[in-house]
Amino acid sequence: MPATALDRVRDAYARIAHVRRPDVWITLRPLAEAEEDARAVDRRLAAGEQLPLAGRTLAVKANIDIAGIPTTAGCPSYGYRPAADATAVARLKAAGAIVLGSTNMDQFATGLVGTRSPYGAVPSVLDPARVAGGSSSGSAVAVALGIADLALGTDTAGSGRVPAAFNNIVGLKPSRGLVPTDGVVPACASLDCVSVFARTLPEAELALALVSSPPGRRAPHRSPGPWRIAVPTNAQLGEMDDGWAEAFEAAAARLAAAGARLVPVDLTPFTEAAAMLYEGAFVAERYTAVGAFVDKETPDLDPTVASIIRGARDIPAHRLFADQARLAELRTRAMAGFAAEEADALLLPTTPGHPTLADVAADPIGVNARLGRFTNSTNLFDLAAVAVPAGVLKDGHPFGVMLTGPAGTDDRLARIAAHLTTPARIAVVGAHLTGQPLNHELLALGGRLLSRTSTAPVYRLFALRTDPPKPGLVHTGQGGTAVEAEVWELPVQGLGILTAALPRPMAIGRVELADGTTAPGFLCEPGAVQDAEDISHHGGWRAYRSS
Structure with a gap:
């Protein structure tokens, strides 16, 4: 870990240059400005100040004010230059965090996809063909890439x-x-x-504690006993991507194994309220916020966002009152279900699937609506929520779940979520093997060696021209050979951190092992090995290095 705030900032900018993801940023501060802030933090530390976030790098969604940086909300012509930081930003800076810049987003925070921006679509850090999610797309990716330690976003739906x-x-x-x-x-x-x-739950909790005001509402004291977690049936969850129902069942089983008691819940009021957020009159509040600007029809407006906001202009007042009455009825039913089972939290998949950029381009409204099936109702019902990684799907993509509970249960939800951050496996064949130059990365992330094995005989191994030297594993099928491998166990967040730090041409994919099982592992883009030496006949990286 870098020794000073200045070191941390310089490492962050080096990472920015390395990953080459300009889509993440709307305004990136000049390095010299961030360095000056870092020196100020180091001076404060030297003077004896207690700074819980000393040198932590911070990314901020572009609809949140940063003094001196344009607040664009994803629309250049809307931008203004605030004289002061938003309170949340000011509190993190006071604790020692250093702002890197403002991040890309779905324009006017209207979207869950991360593609509705004149600054460009933001792909997922783990799969460039899939969306990063929105509207806080840039903030999330800045953290996932290992650039920012923390990021601020907003969450309405x-x-x-x-x-x-x-x-x-x-x-x-x-x-x-x-x-x-x-x-x-x-x-x-x-x-x-x-x-x-944040990349870990403790880091996220610390940041939230520092930006929070003294809460006016806290959950009633709960008597000791196992957590009671409301879990809907698969039938009530509705259609999801392949493998997602099984991943959700596995997450619920992990909570049960940790001592939680799983109780039934009727999800109907939650999903019906979720549909009301955009299909009902509540979208009129978006017109109240920025409708006058959208009516100017500036050329940098995203057409999907503009159509949603303009469409809310003529919603009659009587419809809003009718929807408020309907929402109150649904909330009463939902909370009655919580009370009847004495549930501490509701467990849901965060989304029912992970669309591609092409999916969104083909059906921008429909895909976005599907993504909000489980999230849209949270604020309508005045609930708190925490979303955490909950494993890896069969195709190697991440799976996430969400715990929601009544207002004031933020701490409780985090305590329950901690039981879901269970280990993930990763197969390594090169510089991360025991005793090799990058093995310390696995150890630093809490890794533990599970087994020494080999891949199935369907791979070729190449010596890449990198520093330090490392191999490229390419799946070839016929003509392949078995390659020495180790399987390690990592905290699920550790797998995310490791994945985010991977330079091209390396990628995480499913590695077939000798015993017929698979595990996420380091693979190489086939185009990167055209001029590399094929070292497959050595049987593994260690044998090649010894030779």
Whole structure:
């Protein structure tokens, strides 16, 4: 770990240059400015100040004010230059965090996909063909890439949770009102929350504690006993991507194995309320926020966002009152279900699937609506939520779940979520093997060696021209050979951190092992080995290095 705040900032900018993801940023601060802030933090530390976030790098969604940086909300012509930081930003800076810049987002925080931006679509850090999720897309990816230690987003309909799930990080959506929203461009002012992203749950909790005001509402004291977790049936969850129902069942089983008691829940009021957020009159509040600007029809407006906001202009007042009455009825039913089972939290998949960029381009409204099936109702029902990684799917993509509970249960939800951050496996064949130059990365992330084995005989191994030297494993099928491998166990967040730090041409994919099982592992893009030496006949990286 870098010794000083200045070292941390310089490492962050080196990482920015290395990953080459300009889509993440709307305004990246000059390195010299961030370095000056870092020197100030180091001086404060030397003077004896206690700074819980000393030198932590911070990314901020572009609808949250950063003094001196344009607040664009994803629309250049809307931008203004604030004189002061939003309260949440100011509190993190006071604790020693150093702002890197403002991040890309779905325009006016209207979307869960991360593609509705004139600054470009933001792909997932784990699969460039899939969306990063939105609207806080850039903030989540900056954390997942290992650039920012922390990031601020907003969450009205799921914008602080969906991108967390798609990028294998933690997203906290606090109880409404817990974090001040002054200095935040509103989406729906009565529902908006400032959210927090981090790579681990403890880091996210620390940041949330520092930005929070003294809460006016806390959950009633709970008598000792096992957590009671409301879990819907697969039938009530509805259609999901392949393998997602099984991954959700596995997450629920992990909570049960940790001592939780799983209780039934009727999900109907939650999903019916979720549909009301955009299909009902509540979307009119988005027109109240930025409708006058959208009516100017500037050329940098995203067409999907503009159509949603303009469409809310003529919703009659009587429809809003009818929807408020309907929402109150649904909330009563939902909370009655909680009370009847004495549930501490509701467990849900964060989303029902992970769409590709092509999926969104083909059906921008429909795909976005599907993504909000489980998240849209949270703020309508005045609930708190935490989204955490919950494993890896059969295709190697991350799977995330969300715990929600009544307002004031933020701490409780985090304590329950900690039981879900169970280990993941990873297969290594090169510089991460025991005794090799990069093995310390696995150990630093809490890794533990499970077994020494080999791959199935369907791979070729190549010596890449890198520093330090490392191999490239390529799946070839016929003509392949078995390659020496080790299987390691990592905390699920550790797998996310390791994945985010991978330089091209390396990638995480499913590695077939000698015993017929598979595990996520390091693979190499086939195009990168055209001029590399084929070292497969050595049987493994260690044997090649010894030779």
